[in-house]
Structures are given as C-alpha cells and as structure tokens.
Amino acid sequence: MITDLLNPWIRDLVPYSSARSEFSGNAEILLDANESWDGGNDGINRYPDPFARELRKKMETVLGIPYAMSAIGNGSDEVIDMLIRMFCAPGKDSVMVERPTYGTYSVFAATSNVSVIDVPLKGDLTLDEELMVDTIKEKKPKIVFICSPNNPTGRVYPLSVIERIAEENEGITAVDEAYCDFAEGFQSASSLIERNPRVVVLRTFSKAFGKAGARLGILISSPEIQKVFMKAKPPYNVSRPAEMEGLKALADYDSAMARCRETILRRKAFSSFLETLPYVSEVFPSEANFVLIKVSDAAALYSYLLARGIVVRNRSSDPLLANTIRITIGSEKEMETLKEALLGWK
Ligand code: PMP
Numbered sequence: 207m208i209t210d211l212l213n214p215w216i217r218d219l220v221p222y223s224s225a226r227s228e229f230s231g232n233a234e235i236l237l238d239a240n241e242s243w244d245g246g247n248d249g250i251n252r253y254p255d256p257f258a259r260e261l262r263k264k265m266e267t268v269l270g271i272p273y274a275m276s277a278i279g280n281g282s283d284e285v286i287d288m289l290i291r292m293f294c295a296p297g298k299d300s301v302m303v304e305r306p307t308y309g310t311y312s313v314f315a316a317t318s319n320v321s322v323i324d325v326p327l328k329g330d331l332t333l334d335e336e337l338m339v340d341t342i343k344e345k346k347p348k349i350v351f352i353c354s355p356n357n358p359t360g361r362v363y364p365l366s367v368i369e370r371i372a373e374e375n376e377g378i379t380a381v382d383e384a385y386c387d388f389a390e391g392f393q394s395a396s397s398l399i400e401r402n403p404r405v406v407v408l409r410t411f412s413k414a415f416g417k418a419g420a421r422l423g424i425l426i427s428s429p430e431i432q433k434v435f436m437k438a439k440p441p442y443n444v445s446r447p448a449e450m451e452g453l454k455a456l457a458d459y460d461s462a463m464a465r466c467r468e469t470i471l472r473r474k475a476f477s478s479f480l481e482t483l484p485y486v487s488e489v490f491p492s493e494a495n496f497v498l499i500k501v502s503d504a505a506a507l508y509s510y511l512l513a514r515g516i517v518v519r520n521r522s523s524d525p526l527l528a529n530t531i532r533i534t535i536g537s538e539k540e541m542e543t544l545k546e547a548l549l550g551w552k
Pocket of ligand 1: 423
C-alpha cells in the first residue's frame with residue numbers, strides 16, 4: 207500500500223483549504239480571499255488555481271497524461287523536494303541515486319536531513335543494474351531516483367532495466383524524464399505505473415518546451431500519490447502567469463517538437479564534429495539536448511571558452527567524469543561560434 211510508505215504526518219495531514227476551493231458554482235463578487243479589488247484587466251489580482259486544472263486538462267489532450275495522474279510543481283525541482291518530504295523521515299530514511307546524476311536529488315535530501323546512497327554508474331556510464339538491485343535490498347531506500355536520459359551523461363536506460371529495479375524496490379522509484387523529448391523512440395516509465403504504483407515520473411516544461419523561466423514541473427503518478435502531492439504542496443505553488451506559459455507551450459506543441467528535431471540533428475552533427483578534434487578522447491552518446499565529452503584538460507578548455515564569452519559546464523569533479531565538459535546544444539549561430547572557438551584550441 208502506498209499509504210504505508212508515506213510519512214504518517216503527511217498521510218494524516220489536514221490540507222490548507224484555500225478560499226476559492228470552499229465554494230462551488232459561479233460567483234461574481236469574490237470577497238473571500240483578501241485580494242485586491244483592482245487587478246487591471248488581466249485578473250492577476252486573484253490567486254491562481256491551486257490545482258492548475260486548466261493546464262492539466264490541456265496536458266491530458268496534448269500529452270496524453272491522464273488528468274487524475276498529473277500534478278504541477280514549481281519546476282520539477284519542487285516535485286523532487288515534495289517527494290522527499292512526503293516519503294522520507296528526516297534523520298532516518300535514505301534515498302538512492304545513480305552517480306553521476308542531476309544534483310538536486312541529493313541537495314533536497316540534505317535539506318530534509320535524509321541520507322543519500324549513491325551507486326556509481328559502470329565505466330561506460332550505463333546503470334549498474336545488479337549493484338543497484340543489491341544495494342536496494344541491503345539499504346532499503348525510501349526513494350530511488352533514476353534520471354533517463356541522465357544528466358550529465360545523456361544516456362537513456364532500457365525500460366526493462368528500470369522496470370526490474372522498480373519491482374525489486376519496495377519504496378518509490380522516481381524516474382526523471384526531463385530530457386525525454388530529445389531521445390528518439392523513447393519509452394516512458396509512465397507505462398509502468400498501472401502495474402506498479404510505486405513508480406512516479408517527473409517531466410518539465412523547462413527543456414523541450416522552452417519554459418525554464420516559468421517554473422513548471424510535472425509529476426505523473428498513481429491518482430493516490432497525486433492526491434497526497436496536491437494536499438502537501440504549497441497551496442499556490444504555480445503562478446497564473448506560469449500556467450499561461452504552459453498553456454501557450456501546449457498550444458504550440460508542434461513547433462516545440464520541431465525544435466526538438468532540430469536540436470537532435472544539431473546534436474548529431476556537433477557530436478561528429480567533436481570526434482574530429484584531437485584533444486577530445488571521447489564523445490559520450492547522448493539522447494538529450496547536451497553532449498558530454500572527455501578532453502585532455504577540462505579546466506583549461508573551460509577557461510579558454512569562458513575567455514571567449516562561451517560558458518559550458520565542467521563536470522570533472524566526479525571521479526567517473528575526470529576531464530569532462532558538458533555542452534548544451536544551442537542555436538545554429540551559437541554552435542558555429544563555439545565550433546570556431548573549439549578549432550582554435552591547442
Ligand atoms: N531534472 C533534471 C534531470 C534536470 O537536468 C533539471 C534541470 N537542469 C531538472 C530536473 C529541473 O527542472 P525544472 O526546471 O523543471 O526544475
């Protein structure tokens with residue numbers, strides 16, 4: 207039972223009841239929420255919908271995410287934070303992550319005083335399935351985070367591997383699919399939820415949809431977990447302007463997908479270009495909107511590019527990623543400038 211996995215204080219929480227959720231029907235005079243009476247023409251004087259219903263309905267039609275299985279966070283970062291607060295007891299429970307991966311799983315765990323078990327990837331930067339399963343059995347983490355395509359490696363993990371890990375894991379398996387739209391033939395872990403409701407999926411409007419500034423993250427989960435998320439999250443976590451940005455992105459879904467296809471083509475061309483550079487010893491295969499490379503001297507290359515006004519990410523701090531740089535795929539013009547700079551190094 208999912209409810210057995212929840213922190214008891216979350217399970218038994220009496221949620222904040224917002225003014226507007228206490229009445230149903232139509233009303234013309236809203237004097238219930240201590241808002242300003244003057245909002246100009248855009249209605250921004252009113253609090254936003256706590257449940258982002260308009261956006262979630264649109265997500266059901268455009269993205270095929272069932273309404274009862276979706277929730278919106280202030281970025282997927284908030285979803286990560288909330289999952290930890292919902293399921294992990296401070297000072298007692300742990301989460302498990304692959305290493306290297308996206309950094310905020312560990313940071314949010316730390317802010318909740320939840321310990322982090324990290325399981326190194328294999329040398330080729332794929333998941334060490336056996337080590338993960340053995341570690342899950344031994345340490346019983348409350349949440350296992352799996353990022354696919356992984357940041358910073360760009361690797362997609364086979365759905366069968368994720369499915370097995372999620373089955374062996376008695377806790378929650380949270381699959382972060384932030385970059386899924388850049389992966390060709392991607393199979394989402396959301397298809398696992400029906401059979402295994404301990405699986406939850408994270409998506410975001412920040413990457414393929416180009417709305418990082420709006421802060422819109424998506425939780426896809428069993429309706430049971432979705433309901434708990436709705437009652438435990440901050441009441442007005444998604445602003446109305448943000449929700450509008452999400453609606454705009456979905457209204458223009460085709461151009462977002464066209465932009466993804468363009469990004470994929472550019473990633474492939476850029477990866478081939480990188481292969482020709484003498485100081486690049488490895489171009490890791492990526493299915494995201496970035497490429498990870500191994501170079502002769504990452505710190506020196508980083509500084510060289512920075513001096514030319516180009517910022518990339520030096521990922522060398524992880525022992526598995528010595529001398530690696532992660533480069534986001536930018537516009538055609540940006541990539542041309544970058545290529546010229548790369549040709550001029552050493
Ligand atoms: N997950 C991954 C794997 C990411 O790389 C990022 C951002 N770089 C996020 C989540 C955060 O996304 P959001 O902007 O929705 O908070």
